[in-house]
Amino acid sequence: MRGDGGRPGGSGTILEVAGLTMRFGGLVAVDSVSFDARRGDITALIGPNGAGKTTVFNCITGFYRPSEGAIRLHVRDGAPPVELHALAGHNIARAGVARSFQNIRLFPGMTALENLLIAQHNTLMAASGWGIGAVLGLSRYPRAEREAIAKARRWLDATRLIERADDPAGALPYGAQRRLEIARAMCTDPSLLCLDEPAAGLNPRESDELARLLLSIRADGTSILLIEHDMGVVMRISDKVVVLDHGKLIAADAPAAVRADPRVIAAYLGVDDPEETAA
């Protein structure tokens, strides 16, 4: 038992989404959606094309300012939550939320290692006293730099990219670039890792490898929020599956319960009435 009886925003919750609505002109892309993600869980956000998944992600990570509702990050039980809906994107990242994108966004001309060092730019700049310390010869910077390289190497190792550390990111095979994106996000030591379709374009062997990587990240204590169309991956690794359809939440439960939910089946088959599906 987890101990809080599933209270919204209760202890054990890392992310609380409450009454989230996002309108684009007359289009309601996300319509009063509420769900919780628990600390140490893998929570999947699924739904047919256009259901509103990426819009929810964009609200959580500060790319969009929600029209209504609240998004709270509970970094520690008992501490006041961080009101993500009121923060700019860079402050959301600083609060401990990292994300990857549907389309890969690495620096293709930089090496794999350099991409992971860029991710730690803020830490390195802080250690240099925002540049002034480097001029004054402060000793903190070389140490911070060594630590950043060690962390980057650890994640290159964890994502099986250590042999490719000095290759330009753009020259890596597609599956390796996807892993490098996850490594880059992990180099910021997030409490919540948000991944937008990490299995897109992967072959079955690479999807298996991705599933193992995400399970190991969870085992090390990072909570994961995942948009994914690959139901094999979703059902295998998720603790909870949140389902959107036409901007509305239609289910939020354990994978087995969601898979058997007539509303979810109907949404995926494009049927308006679940009774029709049953028939």
Ligand SMILES: Nc1ncnc2c1ncn2[C@@H]1O[C@H](COP(=O)(O)OP(=O)(O)OP(=O)(O)O)[C@@H](O)[C@H]1O
């Ligand atoms: N910036 C925007 N301006 C206008 N409409 C938008 C914008 N972003 C998303 N939408 C619309 O909002 C709805 C939800 O889109 P969203 O990309 O969030 O869905 P999704 O579930 O992520 O879909 P997919 O699985 O295809 O990526 C769609 O109708 C989309 O066209």
